[in-house]
Amino acid sequence: MSEQTNADVIQADNSRVLHSWSAQAHLDPFTVAGGSGCELWDYEGNRYLDFSSQLVFTNIGHGHPKVVEAIAAQARQLPTIAPATANAARARAAELVLQRAPEGFSKVFFTNGGADANENAIRMARLVTGRDKIVSRYRSYHGNTGAAIVATGDWRRIDNEYARGHVHVFGPYLYRTQFWATSLEEESERALQHLEAVIQAEGPSTVAAILLETIPGTAGIMMPPPGYLPGVGAIADKYDLVLILDEVMAGFGRTGQWLALDAFDVRPDLITFAKGSNSGYVPVGGVMVDGPIASAFDERVFPGGLTYSGHPLAAASIVANLEAMADEDVVGNADRIGRDSLGPGLHALAEKHEVIGEVRGTGVFWALELVTSRETREPVPGATIGAIKNACRERGLIVFPSANRIHMVPPAVVTAEQVERALAILDEVLAATA
Known part of the structure; x- marks a missing residue:
């Protein structure tokens, strides 16, 4: 076989693959x-x-050689198994993930990526509260599955608004304030007032959860101002709402903390993760579940599942990634x-x-x-x-x-x-x- 060139690979790929978020006639070729x-x-x-x-x-x-070798070793031992089968790599991956969660988190629901992590967190919140509405921010991205893309606030949700029960608010962003604020403190206070006013107007008894990226990523890496995330937590507690923090992009080292929430005085009920948990070596994501929500499904069936949930190769990559991150x-x-x-x-x-x-x-x-x-x-x-x-x-x-x-x-x-x-x-x- 002749040696491949950049042009050969680009031509073969672009001629056969439908690429995401792109007009196919205007792709930016790079390999x-x-x-x-x-x-x-x-x-x-x-x-x-x-x-x-x-x-x-x-x-x-x-x-990274340790992550690559862990995937190879797992493939040699057991490359795949159904999610209902107990698996040592999956159990260890869950253990390491939960070590980085706040005290009291007891289970991990594994998914194939960040979008379906948010999808299942939304599902859990609706099931345990018996309510429907999810409040999220306009400046956000939560994934490209049915509910996750509608929870997303940016332009990508508009052609995909098929899911029900989603409400959007503006979060703090002093550089382009929606609240006529002149300081971070004003921006935080007024964004919280806005959030609570929307929940009150929607009817707190209809709202299941607040879903926020701890630090919005694709939307612009907008750092939460002082008091904002604790204030969101207080509002969630006041109206008995589930607080879901999306750590898909910000989690597992990206912010210089194990989880971005570690820098803020906030305790969510559900934490979604993906990318940094195994550095993307194998598709994986998940939901860290606080004890009371996890126990809600002890006798009640959780009506969700994925063929590759907790896939052994993905689990092995999480274990190696998190152990190497700690060691190094x-x-x-x-x-x-x-x-x-x-x-x-x-x-x-x-x-x-x-x-x-x-x-x-x-x-x-x-x-x-x-x-x-x-x-x-x-x-x-x-x-x-x-x-x-x-x-x-x-x-x-x-x-x-x-x-x-x-x-x-x-x-x-x-x-x-x-x-x-x-x-x-x-x-x-x-x-x-x-």
């Missing part, structure tokens, strides 16, 4: 042959720094990189480039909001973001673009030297294109 740590390479030897973590999931980096202090590295290298470096770029309206983030979870004017805060057009993305890639840097933002979200194993290289490329690109 990857392999990767290690924070680096990728294509079929012609070009190398790239991955500051996208793909879809923000390769927290432990590409090709990957979460601590993410915290140090964000505090000492990536965060300061991005703020320094903001001092230099007028196009950067705001820098937001923590750990290895950062966004640059780009504007045509700092005075008007008008978002830059999509063509500008596309040009920046392409110019970065031409120079060997992969970034994560979303709306008028460039997200800088490298694997949590990234080094200070790699951050320095990435920032130099971005600096050059912003100077040339913005």
